[in-house]
Amino acid sequence: MRKLPLFMLLFVAMSFSALAQNKDAIVGKWLNPSGEGQIEIYKKGDKYFGKLAWMKEPNLNGKPKLDTKNPDEKLQKRALLNLEILKDFSYDDKKWTDGTIYDPKSGKTYSCNMTLKGNDVLNIRGYIGISLLGRSETFRRVK
Numbered sequence: 001m002r003k004l005p006l007f008m009l010l011f012v013a014m015s016f017s018a019l020a021q022n023k024d025a026i027v028g029k030w031l032n033p034s035g036e037g038q039i040e041i042y043k044k045g046d047k048y049f050g051k052l053a054w055m056k057e058p059n060l061n062g063k064p065k066l067d068t069k070n071p072d073e074k075l076q077k078r079a080l081l082n083l084e085i086l087k088d089f090s091y092d093d094k095k096w097t098d099g100t101i102y103d104p105k106s107g108k109t110y111s112c113n114m115t116l117k118g119n120d121v122l123n124i125r126g127y128i129g130i131s132l133l134g135r136s137e138t139f140r141r142v143k
Contacts, residue, residue, distance in 0.1 A: 023091040026114065029053060030122050030139035038142055048096055050086030069107030080104050089114065101126045
């Protein structure tokens with residue numbers, strides 16, 4: 001009779017562990033569709049963030065590429081490499097929501113949601129207002 005409660009406790013602990021792994025499945029490096037850059041997604045507290053961890057061409061005229069399109073003049077002198085472009089995502093029912101994505105090519109920030117399609121395919125949707133008015137891109141996990 002004592003084995004049953006111990007088994008139930010073990011089962012519950014394994015269930016929570018599997019759930020936590022599912023939430024963190026997005027963590028890692030992802031190659032953008034053009035192959036020009038990699039985003040490294042990581043967790044800070046309960047939120048998920050991503051930085052531009054690798055660029056095919058990180059330099060321009062021998063100097064690091066800068067965030068020249070940023071509307072904030074004070075930020076235009078920061079390097080694009082290692083720039084945090086994904087911010088404040090929460091995990092909710094198999095998707096990461098309520099975050100933002102910064103596009104350094106335009107200097108604009110968009111609302112964003114992310115979903116995994118299998119272990120190695122990440123769908124990122126940036127939008128203004130409602131998700132229907134936006135654009136999706138498919139990133140591939142870097143192995």
